[in-house]
Amino acid sequence: MSAPTASAHAPSPSVHAVKAWWQAAPFALVFLLFFLIPLALVAMVSLWNFNEYELIPAVTLRNYLSLFEGCSQLTDNGDLCVTLNTYLSTFKFCLLVWGITLLVGFSVAYFLAFHVRSPGMQTALFVLCTVPFWTSNVIRMISWVPLLGRNGLVNQMLTGLDLVDQPVEWLLFSNFSVVLAFVHLYTMFMIVPIFNSMMRIDRSLLEAASDAGASGWQTLWNVVVPLSRTGILIGSIFVITIVMGDFVTIGVMGGQQIASIGKIIQVQTSYLQFPLAAANAVILLAVVLMIIWGLTRLVDIRKEL
Amino acid sequence: MTDPIDSSAGLQRRTLLQGTAGILATGIAPFVHAQEKIVLRYLGTAVNQDKAIAEKFKADTGIEIQYVAVTTDDVTKRAVTAPNSFDLIDTEFFSLKKIVPTGNLKGIDTRKIKNADKITTLFTKGEVAGKAVGDQGTAPKKVIYLEGEKSKKFATAPTQFMSLIPTVYNADTLGIRPDLIKRPIGSWAELLNPEFKGKAAILNIPSIGIMDAAMVVEAKGIHKYADKGNMTKAEIDLTIKTLIEAKKAGQFRALWKDFNESVNLMASGEVVIQSMWSPAVTAVRTKGIACNFQPLKEGYRAWAAGFGLPATLSGKKLDGAYEFINWFLDGWAGAYLNRQGYYSAVLDTAKAKMEAYEWAYWMEGKPASQDIKSPNGDLLAKAGAVRDGGSYEQRMGGIACWNAVMDENEYMVRKWNEFVAA
DSSP states (O other): OOOHHHHHHSOOHHHHHHHHHHHHHHHHHHHIIIIIHHHHHHHHHTTOEEOSSOEEOOOOSHHHHHHTTTTTSOOTTSOOOHHHHHHHHHHHHHHHHHHHHHHHHHHHHHIIIIIOOOHHHHHHHHHHHHGGGGSOHHHHHHTTHHHHSTTSHHHHHHHHTTSOSSOOSTTSSSHHHHHHHHHHHHHHHHHHHHHHHHHTSOHHHHHHHHHTTOOHHHHIIIIIHHHTHHHHHHHHHHHHHHHHHOOHHHHHHTTTOSOOHHHHHHHHHHTTOHHHHHHHHHHHHHHHHHHHHHHHHHSOHHHHO | OOOHHHHHHHHHHHHHHHHHHHHHHHTSOOOOOSSOOOEEEEEEOGGGOOHHHHHHHHHHHOOEEEEEEOOHHHHHHHHHHOGGGOSEEEEEGGGHHHHGGGTOEEOEEGGGOTTGGGSOHHHHTSEETTEEOOOBTTOHHHHSEESSTTOSSBOSSOOSEESOEEEEEEEEEEEEOHHHHOSOOOOGGGGGOGGGTTSEEEEOOHHHHHHHHHHHHHHTTSOOOSOTTSOOHHHHHHHHHHHHHHHHTTOEEEEEOSHHHHHHHHHTTSOSEEEEOHHHHHHHHHTTOOOEEEOOTTOEEEEEEEEEEETTOOHHHHHHHHHHHHHHTTSHHHHHHHTTTOEESOHHHHHHTSOHHHHHHHTTOOOOSSOEEOTTSOEEEOTTOOOTTOSHHHHHHTEEEEOOOOTTHHHHHHHHHHHHHO
């Protein structure tokens, strides 16, 4: 900008560099202000001491130590310590939800991308998938309660048809209802990126596969799946990070009886135990980053995009 | 609607007149409201923030109340971290142990509170009708007085400055569905009775939930606490262990944290016995579903909320806040709250604003001589019904402990998370 004459004809490399910096600056600033600085604050507070009503800025490892206190042995009830137990239960949900949303999301995306021929229909069906997102998360979740409850619609139907004598209890406030709600809420995050990468697949590849005598399954497994893996990976990252941090869904659908790391952090912040919550958050962040790092080892997103 | 400018001017003139009338009525120095409209930001939980109260106050004085509704925990959090974000706080007495040491609250000058000496002795002396009630936990009498206006310490004897002016209070017990249980319930121990396996619920606010659990532990004769509101680590371990064993045996259908959650659990029949709040029981009943706020032989776990002033409040807003507190104790609000099943802090003034039959039902434990209705007009009890727990003296006299914050709070929260994770 400062040297328009130079840039008009033969821009020198230094002007290029300055321009690039200027272009990157707004986003870098946003990134710094709303991500890096808060993150650094969280990391800092996680090392602070505290009491009932104030934070004491003195570096201590107490918060991290108390998180893992008692983790070297089982508790009196034969459980793992809270932290490990909670991570285990969170991982369990993560894996289940990831598996199911992947399966459902992939099927829906496959149907949209390869079976629906007209682009108009494709758009219409795609919009249909987003309809549930027009209401709030919590409302979508809570609407399950009257359906699955002890005296809910499903149980009324089951007892009405004489399929069961007693109402089925595990439908609500159970692992089942939590997974169900997660799948209901987050399958969309799988569908969108997988659909996106499927639409980029060159259709002639499928014809070539068919010409070469590949069966439908072989085409799917050897052509479609490998070429959709960017979408699968991006979807997986969405689902995994959401489930790892969630406390609302697990709380509402699990009857507040199922632990999640997010829930523990929430309880701690509501009791003004910010340093403990910060330490928990730092560990959660590290765990999630490790998972994402592992996933990106499988697919090189930069190259694929 | 035809001429908005005219109508708003009319409104101003009217509220102004009412404002002056209100000031004259409260009998404190007249403040001039003509120059600016006062808006008080009222921080508290949704339960106490009734639209009718704000409307009536505005009609009486011209001062606007702007409700900021958050959860119990968040009230404390905001008081500690953002004391400038409100002009009036409505919080529970047990939170004071966290808020007062920060110096974010200003002592309330009782000389400016007209009815200060009429506040029930439950708060000032810990007595009901001359009889001492249980003071385990954070009993209000332990934290209600400050050493001075700017003090960060509680006074041991009455002083001129109060930390909170009490507004509403009650004594909690178990709520039950008599139509589904079909037998009398008389003890806290029933909460963990295997008979109600998969049909019980407990409060998931750790500091309150653990007190309910402690009531059960004592009722079952497992342990006798020196102070349920301030347990030792060993006592916390024992209490949580009892809860975990029950949870593993499938005793709990759900835990609840929110007023509406408890209402839904009970109304839908997911749960037939749970720790519950009195207005939540009322809410279930107004749906036409039988629900008892069951008196139990071990007594009640009491709670009390009150108004506090942020230390930075001054000038017109401060005067407005005092005016609101004075108005609140003046009877209309008290009667309104009494009709919801709460208790008001100044009983005489509330009595004056209630019908004799209402007073007899709500406060004296007598059978209703005619149908009892909520302030919204919903039918709460038919003629002839008696209030659960009987009279004010029976109910508040039966307090076993108060909601509290323990010295070992951090450890307790950690153990509570263990219970949730088990």
